[in-house]
Amino acid sequence: MTSGPASSPITDELLVGALELERTDRGVLPHRLPAWARAQCFGGQAEGAQLAMAEAQPAGVRLALRTAATTVELDVVRTRKLYRGVPPRPDGVYDLLIDGKLAAQATATGGDAIHIDMSTGESHVERGPAATLTFTDLPAGEKDVELWLPHNEQAELVDLRADAPVAPVPRTGRRVWLHHGSSISQGSNAASASATWPAVAAASADVDLLNLGYSGAMMLDPFVARIFRDTPADALSLEIGINIVNGDTMRTRTFTPAVHGFLDTIREGHPTTPLSVVSPLYCPIHEDTPGPGTFDVEALREGRIRFTATGDPAEAKAGRLTLTVIRDALRRIVEQRSTHDPNLFYVDGLDLYGPADHDELPLPDALHPDDESHRRIGQRFAQRAFTA
Structure with missing residues (x-):
């Protein structure tokens, strides 16, 4: 029998596809470059800004859970870059897969925005609140649930909740x-x-x-x-x-x-x-x-x-x-x-x-x-x- 959603720590074992997890004041930020590599490229120089943005966008990163939960919730703070005079990119989409099949999708609201004026190079950050993504009516019984994070939008993971225990999906034997x-x-x-x-x-x-x-x-x-x-x-x-x-x-x-x-x-x-x-x-x-x-x-x-x-x-x-x-x-x-x-x-x-x-x-x-x-x-x- 399931109960109300309860928090589960977001650990390396639950998050697949990231090379490193950064613990922030709000949650967990997945990186696709480790800190030592980021230091070699970025070094405070503008030349590394493109890679700094791209590696923190979690393309291919997903929460992989084995659970009997019928409700899964994720609190997340997104970060978007908005360029003056350039139409904004589409919102990032979170894909929920059950046993490898797409079952639901969601987008986040709020979050942080980095406003950039390409003509002057000036920028400022507008901080915003976390959003809650809620996936309900999942099939009963134990199953593998993957929540793919957006490939085009930074996602800082604040809290993961489910109405049944979650465990990592075993990766043993998978290429x-x-x-x-x-x-x-x-x-x-x-x-x-x-x-x-x-x-x-x-x-x-x-x-x-x-x-x-x-x-x-x-x-x-x-x-x-x-x-x-x-x-x-x-x-x-x-x-x-x-x-x-x-x-x-x-x-x-x-x-x-x-x-x-x-x-x-x-x-x-x-x-x-x-x-x-x-x-x-x-x-x-x-x-x-x-x-x-x-x-x-x-x-x-x-x-x-x-x-x-x-x-x-x-x-x-x-x-x-x-x-x-x-x-x-x-x-x-x-x-x-x-x-x-x-x-x-x-x-x-x-x-x-x-x-x-x-x-x-x-x-x-x-x-x-x-x-x-x-x-x-x-x-x-x-x-x-x-x-x-």
Whole structure:
């Protein structure tokens, strides 16, 4: 027999998909980068602000409970970034799955807002109250309940309550998939947390996802390579390229050695673990045009978010990177290394989302796939990376 909801401590054992939990004055903040790595990137400098925001958005992080509860409640403080003159992103969606099937969804209200003026760089924080998410009428009897936190919104967990005891879902025997990529891997434009392409792929392949997709910040950072090296996993993958192009952060001369060094570090800890290198998905604005990428000003005037490339295609001959150049480089790197590394695989991003897919399901903001495309990409990746 169940009783009224009672608090349960939010522990590392209940929270899956985070690398570290920060205890705050209000609750628990999941991180997808440990403190030592955050210190190496951020260091109080503006250059780390994008990664600081992205890693604290809990893409792939979920509460995993084994319980007979019919009511589950979560108090949460969300944090949103609001840019002056830019339409706000959709509210983050919390997905509740029962025995692997989506059963309910909710969004949080209130919370904190960081208001940013991109023209001046000034910002201020507006603090707000916690929200309570309530999920009722869950099926009776013991079951596995997963509450996926939003992929696009920071979530500080204040209190977890249920009307029956909760225990961690045993992870013994489940394969772990560790993935790193860009905002596309974090889930931009997916409808909800369990609908991002990595989440779809993990469900299709029946593996535990650890998603280190960071919006705007897949830059082959050495500290991420060391995290991969030292984190137990049964399958590894890297989605490489789009951020390096739209950030205009490397040239041909530096890109190839950086990829080799990243892979070398990973192989120090995972010498034989299957490792997939995923080249960029199709993105017309950057196929043959270097970055940097930026907001389309005309679209912003119309209240829409859309991106554009500002580089000169002619400069690709001088070493500026485009998606076409990066695909060729990654293919050569994998072919070269696979002669002595038979568990290294190349996945062509155009096989996951190519020109024909774009004709049918165009990128709504010229950069990120829509919800249906995320499902398609996830299913295709699972088939290519896990079936074989």
